[in-house]
Amino acid sequence: MPERPPRLHHVFQRYDPPLYFVTFNTNRRRRLLANASVQNELVHFAQEGQVRGIGLGRYVIMPDHIQLFVRGTLDFCLRQWVRMLRRALSTRIVAVPSHWQPGFLRSFVAQ
Known part of the structure; x- marks a missing residue:
């Protein structure tokens, strides 16, 4: 009987955030x-996050939305971080609040 390929739980490490x-x-x-002010604040926020073990990867700032990669520690709360x-x-936004649409979209890239 041919040997089965390894199951995903044996391939991927579960303890990585x-x-x-x-x-x-x-x-x-x-x-x-x-605008530059929003971009500068995002970079500053990312630098402060590194001290707490949060890594902001590549990001794109569009006029009406932001897309980014982020990884935190094992106790990282994505909802709180986005807030x-x-x-x-x-x-850094010069406009009348409310600035943000409720919620956000997230996908697991690697677990």
Whole structure:
């Protein structure tokens, strides 16, 4: 009888924190984000996160949404992290609040 290929739980390490691909939008898809001030704040937020073991990977800032890769520690809470990032970016948006569409999209890239 031919040998079965290994199952995924034997191939992937379960103790590594997952890598997320995240997308979040401005409220009503307003074009608020494509400026140097927002980009600088995102970089600053990422640098502060490194101290806490949170890595922000590649990202794209479009006028009405942001897409990025992020990985945290084992106790990383993605929802809380996105909330804090939005709050930080809101300080750089020159427009009447509310800046953000509720929720965000996320996908596991690697677990």
